[in-house]
Amino acid sequence: MLEIKELDLEVDGRPVLKDLNLTIEEGESHVLLGPNGSGKTSLLLGILGFPKYQVTGGNIIFKGKDITGLSTAERVKLGMGIAFQHPPVIRGIRLGEMVNLCRGDKTQQISEQTRILAKKLHFSDEFLERDVNAGFSGGEIKRSEIMQLMAQDPDFVMLDEPDSGVDIENMELIGNMIGELLHRKIQPSKRTASGLIITHLATITDYIEVDWAHVMLDGMIACSGSPDRIISEVMKGGYEKCVRECQTTMDRK
Amino acid sequence: MRKGMPDDNGPEIEKYTLKAEKHDTKDLPEIEDKYKQAFLNVGYDPKGAERSGSFLQVDHSVLCSKVVQEGVEIMSTTDAIEKYSWLSDYWWHAVAPEKDVYTQQVDRKQTHGYFLRTLPGVRTTYPLQSCLFTEQDGLSQNVHNIVIAEEGSELHIITGCSVAEKVKSALHLGVSEFYVKKNAKITFTMIHNWAPEVEVRPRSGTIIEENGVFISNYVCLDQVKDLQMYPVTYCGKNARATSQSIIYASKDSKIDIGSKMVLQGENSRAEIISRTVAQDDADVTARGILTGSAANVKGHLECIGLMLSDTARIYSVPELEATVKDAELSHEAAVGRISEEEIAYLTARGLSEEEAAGAIVRGFLNVDIEGLPAALGEQVRQMIRMSAESLE
Numbered sequence: 001m002l003e004i005k006e007l008d009l010e011v012d013g014r015p016v017l018k019d020l021n022l023t024i025e026e027g028e029s030h031v032l033l034g035p036n037g038s039g040k041t042s043l044l045l046g047i048l049g050f051p052k053y054q055v056t057g058g059n060i061i062f063k064g065k066d067i068t069g070l071s072t073a074e075r076v077k078l079g080m081g082i083a084f085q086h087p088p089v090i091r092g093i094r095l096g097e098m099v100n101l102c103r104g105d106k107t108q109q110i111s112e113q114t115r116i117l118a119k120k121l122h123f124s125d126e127f128l129e130r131d132v133n134a135g136f137s138g139g140e141i142k143r144s145e146i147m148q149l150m151a152q153d154p155d156f157v158m159l160d161e162p163d164s165g166v167d168i169e170n171m172e173l174i175g176n177m178i179g180e181l182l183h184r185k186i187q188p189s190k191r192t193a194s195g196l197i198i199t200h201l202a203t204i205t206d207y208i209e210v211d212w213a214h215v216m217l218d219g220m221i222a223c224s225g226s227p228d229r230i231i232s233e234v235m236k237g238g239y240e241k242c243v244r245e246c247q248t249t250m251d252r253k
Numbered sequence: 254m255r256k257g258m259p260d261d262n263g264p265e266i267e268k269y270t271l272k273a274e275k276h277d278t279k280d281l282p283e284i285e286d287k288y289k290q291a292f293l294n295v296g297y298d299p300k301g302a303e304r305s306g307s308f309l310q311v312d313h314s315v316l317c318s319k320v321v322q323e324g325v326e327i328m329s330t331t332d333a334i335e336k337y338s339w340l341s342d343y344w345w346h347a348v349a350p351e352k353d354v355y356t357q358q359v360d361r362k363q364t365h366g367y368f369l370r371t372l373p374g375v376r377t378t379y380p381l382q383s384c385l386f387t388e389q390d391g392l393s394q395n396v397h398n399i400v401i402a403e404e405g406s407e408l409h410i411i412t413g414c415s416v417a418e419k420v421k422s423a424l425h426l427g428v429s430e431f432y433v434k435k436n437a438k439i440t441f442t443m444i445h446n447w448a449p450e451v452e453v454r455p456r457s458g459t460i461i462e463e464n465g466v467f468i469s470n471y472v473c474l475d476q477v478k479d480l481q482m483y484p485v486t487y488c489g490k491n492a493r494a495t496s497q498s499i500i501y502a503s504k505d506s507k508i509d510i511g512s513k514m515v516l517q518g519e520n521s522r523a524e525i526i527s528r529t530v531a532q533d534d535a536d537v538t539a540r541g542i543l544t545g546s547a548a549n550v551k552g553h554l555e556c557i558g559l560m561l562s563d564t565a566r567i568y569s570v571p572e573l574e575a576t577v578k579d580a581e582l583s584h585e586a587a588v589g590r591i592s593e594e595e596i597a598y599l600t601a602r603g604l605s606e607e608e609a610a611g612a613i614v615r616g617f618l619n620v621d622i623e624g625l626p627a628a629l630g631e632q633v634r635q636m637i638r639m640s641a642e643s644l645e
Contacts, residue, residue, distance in 0.1 A: 050597050050601075051593075051597070052597075071606070072597065072600040072601055073603065073604065073606065076601060076602070076603045077603065082601050084601075087598055088592065088594045088595050090595055090612075090613065090616055092615065092616025092618070092620070093612060093613075093615075093616040098602065101599075101602055101604065101612075102602050104603060108634070108638075131616075152602065
């Protein structure tokens with residue numbers, strides 16, 4: 001699904017990712033852990049091709065196609081989607097219209113499909129009339145981002161901290177919906193959607209099982225492995241200790 | 254020149270003719286058919302569906318003044334002043350005839366205009382509609398409008414001004430005087446749809462009596478050569494006034510527009526909201542003045558501009574003036590470009606950058622307009638959508 005090869009990435013002339021390699025197969029879901037400022041969000045936005053994130057070396061291959069030079073819109077058309085951690089307020093565009101847009105429906109009349117989806121995310125019809133992200137609470141932003149993703153229905157799903165600042169009740173709902181987005185509820189051989197999830201405390205893994213975990217440090221993927229092992233190492237001794245352990249094991253091998 | 258007052262090196266009246274060919278009311282169906290779309294574009298429905306009355310003036314001829322609801326009056330101001338001697342008390346009462354060369358011209362060479370009135374206690378079920386239309390090239394239309402909502406009445410108006418497609422140049426001078434009597438309410442929505450060589454000078458004044466409410470909306474989304482207006486509203490005790498303007502200035506349009514609200518009655522409230530988009534070589538001045546001169550008055554001014562080109566200009570002039578200690582006046586002014594973050598967000602949902610910019614501009618102009626029937630609100634949104642789509 002996604003193959004990142006020796007990627008160097010800059011933001012405003014400042015290097016943020018160095019020689020990064022990552023492969024995500026079809027049907028796989030990965031989590032990405034790491035301290036603040038290690039480059040996790042930059043990686044997601046680089047994959048998505050935001051103009052501010054300049055590739056200075058390496059390639060991004062998506063569905064067998066080199067997309068390194070493509071615009072965000074083109075990448076989205078190929079089947080990428082993202083839930084942002086801090087999305088901007090869009091004045092004058094109602095959430096319901098936005099969900100229509102995500103489905104490629106440009107009519108401003110909020111469609112029945114959108115209303116049905118909103119119910120699933122515990123949003124009322126009135127809520128769909130609100131300007132996108134204007135005055136939304138933390139939990140509402142998470143749910144709204146996931147609702148938009150579900151309307152988009154991408155093959156490759158990126159989620160930037162879907163589990164931070166969310167109360168238990170919302171977390172369960174969000175976990176369920178992400179599970180649906182990532183085909184976690186069907187047998188592995190039938191899964192076609194893949195995912196890359198940034199998570200600070202790995203809370204999301206209490207709700208969905210994932211296939212791989214990576215730890216990012218200083219713009220590099222410093223350590224990868226089975227989620228159980230990596231997450232327990234991180235929880236025990238922090239990111240850096242996990243990376244040290246990881247490297248010793250690898251050296252031994 | 255005092256700060257905030259428009260500097261008017263405006264249109265030369267002499268360039269335009271006052272000799273208009275007379276249109277006959279028997280030609281009305283033909284005219285309505287011919288300009289149906291132009292009328293609809295400024296909110297005037299020739300069928301009069303969901304309207305409590307209609308007024309149509311083409312060039313200097315009043316072709317329609319039809320009342321549907323009882324307790325409502327619609328006629329030419331020229332006829333009204335003949336019919337009602339008391340109207341002289343309102344004539345040039347909210348606007349001074351000697352204000353400038355344009356008001357002087359309207360005073361001397363008036364060519365009709367509408368008189369709209371609701372009798373005491375009457376509430377219009379549907380809005381009244383009016384359209385002032387110029388069909389003849391090179392013409393000067395000098396209208397004097399008077400609107401009166403008598404005590405306890407409610408008057409909703411949609412008015413549009415436009416020109417025929419064939420009109421290359423024209424001058425529109427429009428004096429409008431609004432009188433909101435005690436406990437009355439007027440909502441007034443004006444849609445302008447001009448052409449590249451049309452010059453426009455509306456001159457408006459509003460007097461709101463005790464507990465009165467005046468809501469004024471202005472929409473101008475098409476190119477115009479030169480438009481300047483500066484309506485002034487005087488708020489009496491407990492009065493409420495709101496002014497909203499939605500401007501999309503393109504090509505080499507020159508627009509100087511603002512509102513002045515004088516909070517002279519105790520407890521009165523006023524709000525001025527303007528949203529301006531400037532594209533191409535457009536030059537827009539967005540003004541707003543709130544004056545608080547009575548106890549416990551409150552006013553807020555919001556003046557936001559969006560720049561879409563390096564050759565356009567937005568000059569934003571918010572002004573507050575208080576002359577009593579417990580006046581509460583505030584303003585918020587901002588001019589900026591479309592946020593890259595917002596564009597990026599929308600492209601992540603599958604829109605192209607151009608579509609994203611269009612959607613953001615549309616959203617920016619999409620302020621809720623109070624007092625519009627649903628169908629017309631939808632039409633204004635559609636107009637905004639079309640203007641924004643020109644970016645895509």
